[in-house]
Amino acid sequence: MPTQTDSPTRDRIVEAATDLVIERGYEAATMRDIAERAGVSLGSAYHYFRGKEELIGGIYVRIAEEHAEKARHDMAGQKKFLDRLEAAAFAYLDVLEPYRPLAEPLLALAIVPSSSLSPFSEESAPVRDTTIGLYQEVVDGSNITTDMRLLPDLPHALWLMHTGITLAWVHDKSEGQAMTREVLARSLPALDRMLWLGKMPLMRPLFNDAVEVLHLLRGGL
Amino acid sequence: MPTQTDSPTRDRIVEAATDLVIERGYEAATMRDIAERAGVSLGSAYHYFRGKEELIGGIYVRIAEEHAEKARHDMAGQKKFLDRLEAAAFAYLDVLEPYRPLAEPLLALAIVPSSSLSPFSEESAPVRDTTIGLYQEVVDGSNITTDMRLLPDLPHALWLMHTGITLAWVHDKSEGQAMTREVLARSLPALDRMLWLGKMPLMRPLFNDAVEVLHLLRGGL
DNA sequence: GTCTATAGTGGGATAGAC
DNA sequence: GTCTATCCCACTATAGAC
Numbered sequence: 001m002p003t004q005t006d007s008p009t010r011d012r013i014v015e016a017a018t019d020l021v022i023e024r025g026y027e028a029a030t031m032r033d034i035a036e037r038a039g040v041s042l043g044s045a046y047h048y049f050r051g052k053e054e055l056i057g058g059i060y061v062r063i064a065e066e067h068a069e070k071a072r073h074d075m076a077g078q079k080k081f082l083d084r085l086e087a088a089a090f091a092y093l094d095v096l097e098p099y100r101p102l103a104e105p106l107l108a109l110a111i112v113p114s115s116s117l118s119p120f121s122e123e124s125a126p127v128r129d130t131t132i133g134l135y136q137e138v139v140d141g142s143n144i145t146t147d148m149r150l151l152p153d154l155p156h157a158l159w160l161m162h163t164g165i166t167l168a169w170v171h172d173k174s175e176g177q178a179m180t181r182e183v184l185a186r187s188l189p190a191l192d193r194m195l196w197l198g199k200m201p202l203m204r205p206l207f208n209d210a211v212e213v214l215h216l217l218r219g220g221l
Numbered sequence: 222m223p224t225q226t227d228s229p230t231r232d233r234i235v236e237a238a239t240d241l242v243i244e245r246g247y248e249a250a251t252m253r254d255i256a257e258r259a260g261v262s263l264g265s266a267y268h269y270f271r272g273k274e275e276l277i278g279g280i281y282v283r284i285a286e287e288h289a290e291k292a293r294h295d296m297a298g299q300k301k302f303l304d305r306l307e308a309a310a311f312a313y314l315d316v317l318e319p320y321r322p323l324a325e326p327l328l329a330l331a332i333v334p335s336s337s338l339s340p341f342s343e344e345s346a347p348v349r350d351t352t353i354g355l356y357q358e359v360v361d362g363s364n365i366t367t368d369m370r371l372l373p374d375l376p377h378a379l380w381l382m383h384t385g386i387t388l389a390w391v392h393d394k395s396e397g398q399a400m401t402r403e404v405l406a407r408s409l410p411a412l413d414r415m416l417w418l419g420k421m422p423l424m425r426p427l428f429n430d431a432v433e434v435l436h437l438l439r440g441g442l
Numbered sequence: 443g444t445c446t447a448t449a450g451t452g453g454g455a456t457a458g459a460c
Numbered sequence: 461g462t463c464t465a466t467c468c469c470a471c472t473a474t475a476g477a478c
Contacts, residue, residue, distance in 0.1 A: 009445085031470065041447050042471090048445095052470070104333050111332040112325050113392045120392060171334045171341060171442050179441025183434055190430040209411040213404055220400025221392050230461085251453060262463050267455065269461095 010048045013038040017055045018102075026056075026105030053109055057117050059102065060110075064127045067095045068134045081142035082192040085158070088138050089165065089184050093177070096169060100177075103170045119163055120221050132159045147198030147207040153214040160217065231269045234259045238276045247277070247326030274330055278338050280323065281331075285348045288316045289355045302363035303413040306379070309359050310386065310405050314398070317390060321398075324391045340384055341442050353380045368419030368428040374435040381438065 016038035020029035031052055035045040049055040075087035096103075109117045116123040135158040139151070169180045197203045237259035241250035252273055256266040270276040296308035317324075330338045337344040356379040360372070390401045418424045 027469095030468090040445095043448075043474095044446055046471070104335060108329055108333050112329050113394075114325060168438075168442075173334075174441040179437050183437050183441075186430050186434050186437070190427055190434075193427060206411055206414060209407050213407050213411075216400055216404050216407070217389075220395040220404075221389075248453095252455085253453075263454095264456085264464075265462055271455095273454070 007048070009038075009040060009044065013040065013045055013048055014055065014058055018059060021056065021105070022099075022101045025101065053115070053117060056102075056106065056109065059099070059106065060117070060124070060127050063095060063099060064130045067092050068130055070095055071134055072137070075138065075141070079141070079143050081139070081144040081195070082189060084138045084142050085192070086184070086188050088134060089162075089188060090181070092162065092165065093169065093181060093184075096166075097177075107167075107170050128159070131162060132156055135159055135162070144195065145199060146195040147203075147211075149211050150195070150198060150207065150214075153211065153218065156218055157214050228269070230259075230261060230265070234261065234266055234269055235276065235279055239280060242277065242326070243322045246322070274336065274338060277323075277327065277330065280320070280327070281338070281345070281348050284316060284320060285351045288313050289351055291316055292355055293358070296359065296362070300362070300364050302360070302365040302416070303410060305359045305363050306413070307405070307409050309355060310383075310409060311402070313383065313386065314390065314402060314405075317387075318398075328388075328391050349380070352383060353377055356380055356383070365416065366420060367416040368424075368432075370432050371416070371419060371428065371435075374432065374439065377439055378435050 013034065017029065017034045020034055020037060023029070031045055032042055034055070035042045038045070045055070071088040071091040074091050075084040078084045078087060099106075106117075109115055110119060112118060113120060115121065118124060119128060132155050136155040138158065139154050144151075165180065165184070168183065169177055172178075172180045174180075198207050234255065238250065238255045241255055241258060244250070252266055253263055255276070256263045259266070266276070292309040292312040295312050296305040299305045299308060320327075327338075330336055331340060333339060334341060336342065339345060340349060353376050357376040359379065360375050365372075386401065386405070389404065390398055393399075393401045395401075419428050
């Protein structure tokens, strides 16, 4: 944890904030209410956290860690790249589920590139590395066959896809976000098959572009 | 315009808001300042607009219309699908450029699915239809060859890509958002080539998935 | 020096007189 | 349809408690 010193008061405030935001939504959970439920004064809450945004931010870390843990468990023993990728992706949706009430307000904060809560920010580097590392494991532990030039950028690209899944999941209006699951069930095997096509000479120019685009994205975001 | 009745006062408020937000940013442009610059009271501003968000929302319409106009001009006479698609995409980036100071705050509002400013919302239907219609023209005026089952969903899919481009552009940290342009320069030809591959029997299963995924997305977002 | 409490400030939004 | 007056919020400043 490269964050603050541990403090029971601090933890109580985070907990109160998470509960209240889940109960009432982001706007309706006022800093006064959060402080009151945590049994501290408003001033104390602001002593520990720069603002409401930072208070909420800690949840990201929790989600990423829960995801990594469940994904590692679910793909243990699996060898096929598709199996491992599916395990990691669906584990993410499982972990996300209870946090759904937080999805909209969290996304509104995280989408701002200059915000510390943005997945691309300097401050998010630890959480980002956790998830990229997980996808590295997805690749490394597998028997993937594709254009070898793609491999170094693949974990990062999968993490980018991971943020895309988040975006789709938040916007998914279907019951229990079934659409996101169905899209993954359809597109992950397709992705697997496309990667496999990377071995074919006919596909060479397409994979040239893919490698180049992934590099560009990595540099400019 | 299926919106409000025209009113000079209303227009003055919109203009003041746009200017102030570009000058100072979204947060710093207070409703009080906007009202003052427009020469009306705070209460009057709230008479015309439900809130700050709605006040800013009108800008979307303007961007979509400017884009459609420039794109139609730029692709006039072009027959090749790739040429038309590139014309439409790069026209969009050209149109977006002067609005860059608004990008972050606007995205923060638009990303919330329940917001009227979301590109997927009921209220955004007119703007959405404008842009989907433009991509329909991109396809219809072209000599595109691909798996025919893809065609009905293609304009909507291109609009989805269009919102993705917006997302990348807002996050693009490179000088003058050069990365987004380079990514497009690389990936649009690749997309064109992939669509062309839809004619090959080998690609049949991949295009089955593509058609299915596009349908799922269309239904669940 | 570390934490807490209190009393502000300013901004978004609303009610109701005219 | 325009205004004034007011509410409630996030957030700040700062004095004091331990």
